[in-house]
Amino acid sequence: MVENKAATNALMLKKLLIFTVMMFLFGYALVPFYEKFCEVTGINNLLQPDKQSKEIQVDKSRWITIEFDANIQGLPWEFKSMQSSARIHPGEPVTVMYEITNMSDREISAQAIPSYSPRFLDKYLKKFECFCFTKQVLKPKETKQMPVQFVIEPSLPAELQTMTISYTFFELPANSSVIKK
Amino acid sequence: MAAVHGDVHGHEHDEHHPSGMMRWITTTNHKDIGSMYLWFSFAMFMVGGTLAMGIRAELFQPGIQILEPELFNQFTTLHGLIMVFGAIMPAFVGFANWQVPMMIGAPDMAFARMNNWSFWLLPVAATLLISSFFVPGGAAAGGWTFYPPLSTQGGLGVDLMIFSVHILGASSIMGSINIITTILNMRAPGMTLMKMPMFVWTWLITAYLLVLVMPVLAGVVTMLLTDRHFGTSFFNAAGGGDPVMFQHIFWFFGHPEVYIMILPAFGIVSEIIPTFSRKPLFGYSSMVYATASIAILSCVVWAHHMFTAGMPTVGQLFFMYATMLIAVPTGVKVFNWTATMWRGSMTFETPMLFAIGFIFLFVVGGFSGVICAIVPIDIQVQDTYYVIAHFHYVLVSGALFALFAGVYYWLPKWTGRMYNETLGKAHFWLSMIFFNVTFFVQHFLGLAGMPRRIPDYNIQFADFNMVSSIGAFGFGLTQLLFFYIVINCIRSGEKASQKQWDGATTLEWTHLPTPAPYHSFEKPPIIK
Numbered sequence A: 001m002v003e004n005k006a007a008t009n010a011l012m013l014k015k016l017l018i019f020t021v022m023m024f025l026f027g028y029a030l031v032p033f034y035e036k037f038c039e040v041t042g043i044n045n046l047l048q049p050d051k052q053s054k055e056i057q058v059d060k061s062r063w064i065t066i067e068f069d070a071n072i073q074g075l076p077w078e079f080k081s082m083q084s085s086a087r088i089h090p091g092e093p094v095t096v097m098y099e100i101t102n103m104s105d106r107e108i109s110a111q112a113i114p115s116y117s118p119r120f121l122d123k124y125l126k127k128f129e130c131f132c133f134t135k136q137v138l139k140p141k142e143t144k145q146m147p148v149q150f151v152i153e154p155s156l157p158a159e160l161q162t163m164t165i166s167y168t169f170f171e172l173p174a175n176s177s178v179i180k181k
Numbered sequence B: 001m002a003a004v005h006g007d008v009h010g011h012e013h014d015e016h017h018p019s020g021m022m023r024w025i026t027t028t029n030h031k032d033i034g035s036m037y038l039w040f041s042f043a044m045f046m047v048g049g050t051l052a053m054g055i056r057a058e059l060f061q062p063g064i065q066i067l068e069p070e071l072f073n074q075f076t077t078l079h080g081l082i083m084v085f086g087a088i089m090p091a092f093v094g095f096a097n098w099q100v101p102m103m104i105g106a107p108d109m110a111f112a113r114m115n116n117w118s119f120w121l122l123p124v125a126a127t128l129l130i131s132s133f134f135v136p137g138g139a140a141a142g143g144w145t146f147y148p149p150l151s152t153q154g155g156l157g158v159d160l161m162i163f164s165v166h167i168l169g170a171s172s173i174m175g176s177i178n179i180i181t182t183i184l185n186m187r188a189p190g191m192t193l194m195k196m197p198m199f200v201w202t203w204l205i206t207a208y209l210l211v212l213v214m215p216v217l218a219g220v221v222t223m224l225l226t227d228r229h230f231g232t233s234f235f236n237a238a239g240g241g242d243p244v245m246f247q248h249i250f251w252f253f254g255h256p257e258v259y260i261m262i263l264p265a266f267g268i269v270s271e272i273i274p275t276f277s278r279k280p281l282f283g284y285s286s287m288v289y290a291t292a293s294i295a296i297l298s299c300v301v302w303a304h305h306m307f308t309a310g311m312p313t314v315g316q317l318f319f320m321y322a323t324m325l326i327a328v329p330t331g332v333k334v335f336n337w338t339a340t341m342w343r344g345s346m347t348f349e350t351p352m353l354f355a356i357g358f359i360f361l362f363v364v365g366g367f368s369g370v371i372c373a374i375v376p377i378d379i380q381v382q383d384t385y386y387v388i389a390h391f392h393y394v395l396v397s398g399a400l401f402a403l404f405a406g407v408y409y410w411l412p413k414w415t416g417r418m419y420n421e422t423l424g425k426a427h428f429w430l431s432m433i434f435f436n437v438t439f440f441v442q443h444f445l446g447l448a449g450m451p452r453r454i455p456d457y458n459i460q461f462a463d464f465n466m467v468s469s470i471g472a473f474g475f476g477l478t479q480l481l482f483f484y485i486v487i488n489c490i491r492s493g494e495k496a497s498q499k500q501w502d503g504a505t506t507l508e509w510t511h512l513p514t515p516a517p518y519h520s521f522e523k524p525p526i527i528k
Helices: A002-041 A119-123 B008-016 B021-026 B030-058 B069-104 B112-134 B156-185 B198-229 B243-277 B284-300 B313-325 B327-341 B350-373 B375-381 B385-415 B421-447 B459-492
Strands: A064-073 A077-081 A085-088 A094-102 A108-117 A125-129 A136-138 A143-152 A162-171
Touching (some): A002 B198, A064 A094, B030 B069, B030 B385, B069 B112, B069 B243, B069 B385, B112 B156, B198 B284, B243 B284, B243 B327, B243 B350, B243 B385, B284 B313, B284 B327, B313 B327, B327 B350, B350 B375, B350 B385, B385 B421, B385 B459
Parallel strands (some): A064 A162
Antiparallel strands (some): A077 A094, A094 A143, A108 A162, A125 A143
């Protein structure tokens, strides 16, 4: 009877420990789940190119101005946009070139993170190609030019006339494997 | 109901255990461990309380007088962490250790050795946490919720906090595994699940919540640790991570956590109200289902803590309505307690006063909770003193008042002596008055826009802050009276009878002598 009780208790302990380990792993599983959820619902979509669609009509009736901003955060690079702004019609495809230069004597990898003003611009911004989708690696003193290709959807609210697309490069730790794709 | 002194022979075992310090270090007895848990949480309550006094002293007047902003932030952060993980949670585990075996007619906890371990992890964790004040850079200062990027940037203090949270988490997981196994496997014959006292039920559900979410907390602090030291970027935007994801994972743990701190309080109150109303608990089975529904709902409402963090409207609506839904089972509980008192032969000893004070003030905190659940209002009051007032109403006048009620209620059974009733009542009334002086005005401060976690404030908030600080000092001093009452009771209280409260119906009062023997229910009682 007593041993029986100890055995059932031990079985219970085993089950609960397995459950605990599963919940610990579940905590980690929330990370890919969170990313997938954001990707599927289109929230916080920073690293995925948008699909090109032929249906976007160019709205010739108005002009908008896009300003291009480039920043670096604590790494010895130079980063600039080859043009400071573009005046376009909504729906018109745009390609802008950016240039990065590694000023230091070591190989450095970095990641660009976009930021938009106004914040909700990301709803109307379709990006097909961007250097921010992958990490960038520069050898010492290397210079590289990279394009960004995008379209602003014509459904953009009419009161918006000027908007800014900004990128900031952050240094990645050596052999970082975090940035996917 | 005639008492069955089934185990008065129990005291002969007392000779076996080592005496002095080694008794407490090596003990596997649920009553010893329960006492240690309770004393530990009282010590932590004093430490956390001292930090609170520092915070209120700084906020007594506008301007910076006592604490530099960095130190002030460390005080608020450690006050939160120590009170949540060091005071409230271990205190409830202490109650579970003392009461669960006695209330279900079990001789001890299921895993006595593990029980010893889960207690002795706590002083280690507390030492790490408190010593972080003395390392270069000081203690963690990013708030008790340790959001990145502040928590990925801080110094050594943050690492100590992370390890401390790991150890505290391991301790609560071990404790709750023990409690679940004890309740499910060790009940006396005839003690069916639906005959268990409400306190045991609430702890069973709480323990399940703990094994559900504590490992997730362990996971999220591990991610923080690897982000800090091992080059991962879970929460680092520069490396492709997302700081908002931390908030989601943290609150997936954090919201059930607040119910972990309140469900056992519901259990204690559900024992005390029927005893002093001399009526059985109204709607016992609906209480069980309400507790279970609260626990389940608590797992799907986490994002109401982050309405301002950026979320689609659909998400805000879902979390708003789900949160408001929790008011339904909680309301069931409040109505059941009220209905239990209705036409009962009520008397108002200290445990009952604290229990009624609990219901009254917890409802105030519940209402402000529903107000905070409403998205447009929450966006206004986010990170203001309104939120501070809300959660102190549910955690101080909720969880802490229930703990006081439970201590006064079971102290005669634990020690064999009565506390001083006059002083007990004084403790209640002083706590009640000073608590409201401290926290009620903070609602107004919050609505007027005073932000939390800031050591200085605009001159317009000066009067209410002074009132609040005076209340806080009074509340702090009153707790020294509680310490005196307990010591006085243990040392020189009058002898208590076996069934000190004539309305009590649970096994520890009906089947065990007073004080409860060191080994109880070695032969299980028969429950009809």
